[in-house]
Amino acid sequence: FADDGSRLWLKYDxxxxxxxxxSYIALTKYISFTHDSPIVAxxxxxxxxxxxxxxxxxxxxxxxxxxxxxxxxLEVNSDGASVQNLADDGFAINHLKGNIVISAKxxxxxxxxxxxxxxxxxxGKNISxxxxxxxxxxxxxxxxxxxxxxxxxxxxxxxSSMWKWTELPFRIDPRYIQYARAxxxxxxxxxxxxxxxxxxxxLTPEYLEKIKAVADVLRPYGISVFISVNFASPRTxxxxxxxxxxxxxxxxxxxxxxxxxxxxxxDFGGFLVKANSEGQPGPQDYGRTHxxxxxxxxxxxxxxxGIVIWRAFVYKADPNGDRFKEGYDQFKPLDGTFDPxxxxxxxxxPIDFMPxxxxxxxFGAFPKTTLGMEFQITQEYLGQSTHLTYLAPMFxxxxxxxxxxxxxxxxxxxVIDGSLESHQNSLMAGVANTGSDVNxxxxxxxxxxxxxFGRLAWDYNLSSEQIAAEWIAMTLTKxxxxxxxxxxxxxQSLPVYISYTYPLGTAHMMGEGHHYGPEPWLAKSGRPDWxxxxxxxxxxxxxxxxxxxxxxxxxxxYKPEVRKQWGNADECDLNxxxxxxxxxxxxxxxxxxxxxxxxCFRYYDGVEQVRKMQTNWESLKNEIDTETFExxxxxxxxxxxxxxxxxxxxxxYFITYAKMPIPAPLVPPA
Ligand code: GCU
Numbered sequence: 254f255a256d257d258g259s260r261l262w263l264k265y266d267x268x269x270x271x272x273x274x275x276s277y278i279a280l281t282k283y284i285s286f287t288h289d290s291p292i293v294a295x296x297x298x299x300x301x302x303x304x305x306x307x308x309x310x311x312x313x314x315x316x317x318x319x320x321x322x323x324x325x326x327l328e329v330n331s332d333g334a335s336v337q338n339l340a341d342d343g344f345a346i347n348h349l350k351g352n353i354v355i356s357a358k359x360x361x362x363x364x365x366x367x368x369x370x371x372x373x374x375x376x377g378k379n380i381s382x383x384x385x386x387x388x389x390x391x392x393x394x395x396x397x398x399x400x401x402x403x404x405x406x407x408x409x410x411x412x413s414s415m416w417k418w419t420e421l422p423f424r425i426d427p428r429y430i431q432y433a434r435a436x437x438x439x440x441x442x443x444x445x446x447x448x449x450x451x452x453x454x455x456l457t458p459e460y461l462e463k464i465k466a467v468a469d470v471l472r473p474y475g476i477s478v479f480i481s482v483n484f485a486s487p488r489t490x491x492x493x494x495x496x497x498x499x500x501x502x503x504x505x506x507x508x509x510x511x512x513x514x515x516x517x518x519x520d521f522g523g524f525l526v527k528a529n530s531e532g533q534p535g536p537q538d539y540g541r542t543h544x545x546x547x548x549x550x551x552x553x554x555x556x557x558x559g560i561v562i563w564r565a566f567v568y569k570a571d572p573n574g575d576r577f578k579e580g581y582d583q584f585k586p587l588d589g590t591f592d593p594x595x596x597x598x599x600x601x602x603p604i605d606f607m608p609x610x611x612x613x614x615x616f617g618a619f620p621k622t623t624l625g626m627e628f629q630i631t632q633e634y635l636g637q638s639t640h641l642t643y644l645a646p647m648f649x650x651x652x653x654x655x656x657x658x659x660x661x662x663x664x665x666x667x668v669i670d671g672s673l674e675s676h677q678n679s680l681m682a683g684v685a686n687t688g689s690d691v692n693x694x695x696x697x698x699x700x701x702x703x704x705x706f707g708r709l710a711w712d713y714n715l716s717s718e719q720i721a722a723e724w725i726a727m728t729l730t731k732x733x734x735x736x737x738x739x740x741x742x743x744x745q746s747l748p749v750y751i752s753y754t755y756p757l758g759t760a761h762m763m764g765e766g767h768h769y770g771p772e773p774w775l776a777k778s779g780r781p782d783w784x785x786x787x788x789x790x791x792x793x794x795x796x797x798x799x800x801x802x803x804x805x806x807x808x809x810x811y812k813p814e815v816r817k818q819w820g821n822a823d824e825c826d827l828n829x830x831x832x833x834x835x836x837x838x839x840x841x842x843x844x845x846x847x848x849x850x851x852x853c854f855r856y857y858d859g860v861e862q863v864r865k866m867q868t869n870w871e872s873l874k875n876e877i878d879t880e881t882f883e884x885x886x887x888x889x890x891x892x893x894x895x896x897x898x899x900x901x902x903x904x905x906y907f908i909t910y911a912k913m914p915i916p917a918p919l920v921p922p923a
Pocket of ligand 1: 605
C-alpha cells in the first residue's frame with residue numbers, strides 16, 4: 254500500500270479494529286448544529302469527512318435533535334455554564350444528555366474542538382466518557398511563509414512556493430484548502446503569506462486581489478492573513494521622495510494603503526516587518542527608531558482589528574563586536590515606547606536558528622513590550638530536507654528556559670504567552686516548511702515539525718513524546734510496537750544531529766550561502782560576523798566564544814541566576830559550554846574526557862547513532878507503507894553520508910589547532 258504523504262496527518266483511513274469502530278459508530282449517529290457560521294460549517298463538514306473515512310459511514314447533519322441521543326452536537330454559546338472557563342478559541346467536549354457536545358464561545362473554538370474529537374478517534378482513544386476543557390496558551394499561532402512572488406521560497410526545501418501567484422485569483426489550487434485544514438487541525442490561526450525580505454509588489458492592487466482570494470479560502474478555517482511589507486514601499490511603490498516614518502506624506506500613504514487592503518480583506522491580520530536587517534530598508538535609514546517605524550504602522554492600523562509584528566532580528570557587521578548582543582542593545586532603550594498594537598517578534602535564540610542556542614536574552618528583559626516568539630520550522634541549519642530531525646524538543650528547550658525575570662519559574666513560555674508581564678496579546682510564529690512537493694515538506698518526518706509547532710503554540714505544556722505519539726499514530730502506523738520505536742527514533746534525532754554538526758555549544762559553521770554542509774574554515778564573507786571563525790574562535794589554546802566578563806560579556810544581559818548557570822566553565826551545561834567559554838583543548842570536562850577528546854567523541858558517536866537510526870528504521874519495513882518507508886530509508890542514507898562529511902570536515906579542521914591525535918577507539922576502521 255502506497256501513500257504519497259499528501260494527506261499529512263489527516264488521513265482518516267478506515268479503522269481496522271471492528272469492535273473499536275462499532276463503539277465510535279454508536280456515539281456518532283448524527284452531527285447537529287444550529288449556529289450559522291462558515292467556521293461551524295467547516296467543523297461539521299470535517300467531522301463528516303472524518304467519520305466517513307475512519308468509521309466507514311456517512312453521518313448526516315441534523316438541525317434539531319429533539320431528544321435524540323448518540324450524536325455530536327456543536328454549540329456556540331457565549332455565556333452558558335459549559336463555556337465559563339473558556340478563552341475565545343477554547344473549547345469543551347463533554348457528554349451531556351446522551352450526546353457528545355462540543356461547546357465554545359466562538360465558531361473557531363468549535364472547529365478546534367471538532368479536530369480534537371477527530372484526533373481522539375484517530376489515535377484510538379475511548380471517547381465514551383470524554384470530558385475535555387482546553388484553551389490555547391497563545392492567542393496568535395502563526396506560520397510565516399518566506400515565499401516570493403516569483404515562486405521561489407527563501408530557505409524552503411520542499412519544492413517551490415505553494416502559492417500559485419500566476420494563477421491567483423482566478424484559479425484556487427485545492428491544496429490551499431488542504432493547507433487550511435491541516436493548520437486548523439493543530440490550532441494555527443494566522444499566516445503571513447510572503448517573505449520577510451519583502452517585495453513591495455505584495456501591496457499592489459494586482460497582488461491584493463490575489464491575497465484576497467487566499468484569505469477567502471482560509472477564513473472559514475479560522476485563519477487570518479498577514480502581509481510582510483517592505484518599509485520603503487511609500488517611495489518605491491507610492492512614488493514619494495522618502496519613506497521616513499515621521500513624514501506626514503509617508504504616514505498618509507500607509508493609512509491609505511491600510512484602508513485599501515481592508516477593502517479587499519475586511520479582517521486583515523496585519524503587517525509583518527523586517528526592517529534595518531540584512532540590507533532591508535527601515536526607519537534607521539532616516540535616523541528614526543524601530544519604535545517610530547512600528548508605531549507609524551500601528552497608527553495606520555488603528556481603525557482596524559489588525560496588528561503590527563516587528564522583527565527584532567537585527568545585527569551589525571562589527572568584527573570586534575558580539576552579534577549575540579545586537580538585538581537586545583538596539584531594542585532595549587525602546588522598551589515601553591511601542592504602541593499596544595505592536596508585537597516585537599524575537600527569534601528563539603540571539604544569533605539565527607542554530608541547532609542549539611541559549612534563549613534570546615530579550616525574553617524576560619522587556620517587561621513593557623509584547624514579545625512574540627519566532628521559531629524556524631523550515632530546517633535551514635537542521636538538515637534541510639534530508640536529515641531526520643524532530644524539532645519539538647528544541648522548541649520546548651527554549652520555551653521551558655527560565656529567564657528568572659520575576660524569580661524562579663519566569664519561563665520564556667510565560668513571557669510569550671503574556672502571563673508573566675500581563676500583556677493582552679501573544680504570538681508564537683514559525684517559519685513554514687511547506688512547499689509544492691506532493692507531501693508538502695519533502696522529508697516525511699518534517700511534517701511532524703509543522704505538526705509539533707502548532708500543537709506547542711496551542712499548549713507548550715504538551716510533551717515532545719506525546720506530540721510525536723499523536724503524529725505517528727495519525728500519520729504512520731497503528732502498530733503500538735512500531736509507534737514506540739518511531740517515537741524513540743524521533744526523540745533521539747535532534748541530539749544525534751547536534752552531535753555530528755554542532756556539539757558542545759558550537760554554532761554557525763555551515764557552508765556559506767546555502768547553509769547546508771560544514772565550512773568551519775570560512776574566514777571571509779560579505780559580512781564579518783557571518784564567517785565560521787568569528788563564532789568558533791578556534792586557536793592553539795582552545796575552542797569557543799568567551800562571552801563572560803573577560804571578553805564580550807553577553808552573559809551580563811541575563812539575570813544573575815542565568816549568568817550563574819552558564820557563567821562558570823566548570824559548571825556550565827556541556828550543551829552550552831562553547832557558547833559562553835573559550836575552553837582549552839586539554840581541559841578535563843565533567844565526562845572525564847578532555848575537550849578535544851569529547852569533541853571527537855561526539856562527532857564520531859553522532860555518525861554511529863545515525864547508523865543505528867538506519868537499522869531501527871529498517872526494522873519497521875513491514876509496518877510502514879512502502880512509499881514512505883523507502884523515502885525515509887533513502888534520506889537516512891544521505892544523512893549517514895553527510896554526518897560523515899560533517900564529522901570529518903570539523904574534526905580534521907579543528908585538529909590543525911588542537912594538534913592532538915583523534916582518540917584511539919574513534920579512528921575509523923581502515
Ligand atoms: C537568516 C536566513 C535568511 C533570512 C533571515 C531572516 O539569516 O539565512 O535567509 O532572511 O534569517 O530571518 O530574516
